[in-house]
Amino acid sequence: VALQVAEVRSAPDEETEVWFARLYAENWDAILSYALRRARCPEDAADLVAETFLVAWRRAADVPAGPKARAWLYGVARRLLANQRRGARRRGRLVGRLREELAAAIDYEAPPSGETAVMEALARLKEEDREVLMLAGWEQLEPAEIAGVLEISAVAARSRLHRARRRFRAAFEGLEPATARSKGEEEEG
């Protein structure tokens, strides 16, 4: 009897499914991009995307309306990513095909030297500073949206972004000059 009650309670209504289909379609690229930027491999990115949307589906009642939905999804993805990094993740139960196809399509190579210094400076920051800079620069979020992701006030987000830029500047300018590259001359035709 208990099982039947649970099934009745969890059966999605048509309106919810329509809402979720739209949420999924409109935020797929953004969440996939977020995952690809931060995950260690395409397989992890696939897991992160799947778990994020699964949480949205399961907790449909908690997802805010309209534009705030994307920030909410980023926030979920961010927490899931932290779980992934702690090793507490659920591997690939939903996403066998997505993992395979992402792994085939994505080439996780090191960035070219031009960006190495930027990435190195970012890596030197605390996770809190790095994330707020990436949300602004890569996810193109305004401070008010960043506040939604990090669950802090807009004023706090603006302040955190300001501090993070200052620290990035210090880290970037404090980097050693690029190591000398190999030099030489060659006879060839």
Place this chain on the structure above:
Amino acid sequence: MRREEIEGLIEAADPVDRDAVAGLPLGEAKRELYEAIVARPQEGPRRVGAASPGSPPALPRRSRLPRLAIAAVAALAVLGAFISGLFDGSSGSGTALAAARQRLARVSPHLLLEAPGWEMQAAEQSGAGEGRIEFAVDDLEQHGFLGGRLQIETQSVARLTWRVQSPQAPRGRDGRQRTVATAQVPGARALVRAFGREEISGLPSRRARELGLPAERSFSAVWLDAGLHLRLDSTAPNAESFVRLLGSLRKVQGPTWLRALPRRMKLIGGRPIAGIPLAEWQIAFHCGPLSAALTAREDPALVAYFRHQCHQ
């Protein structure tokens, strides 16, 4: 460093191009995942009015200056664009072109010619671990009539070819070249070589003079830097001029190099060029009807080809 510069640096270091992400061939996987998710139970029904289906999510506040790490898709996109003629110079903001630009920015040496007027005109990765960048300057305008019909108008062009340094011994030197100088380039000292005078503009020098073409020679510079074998080819009146050109070669940051890429890119190396599908220019290639002025602007190799074909 100002706030805008910091934002620009971080934005340019974005490892993902959302346009390229949108082009990933994940349709089936995406649909399967959706179906797997909605088959799962929910914790509770969605509140009525909690979501407004008519409320679109926020859009990015500005367009991206991306760099991508999506090699396979980029390669497919470039191939698709090649086949469908997207590289006809009219689709500079297309996804395929954006992907190609990002791919190039990732693999190419970030070198620019900063002598006045010189601009990057084209760039390509011609194979695994090799490619080229073409620079041009509108410093040379020659009007002549080949066979009484063909007008020539051209630019000076410098072509930088690069390839990952091979562990194998370098090939023998081209017997038509001789080393005439050395010159400082970013990261190394280059050997400067000159071709014989008969190589002027791909024409016999006598014929070149008859046409009023400047008495230029072909030069090349070769050097190694950061595991790459680099070579710059151009023409110049003399070795000193070519060395001066080499001196304007600068290594720049990735975002700067990316910004220098032309908004419109053409494919070089005997493949279709801007606005002229291959079949069309082949058919049109009869000195008379062809608009050589247009063609000469596109590819110096074609100019030389035309001159040969029309005057031999």
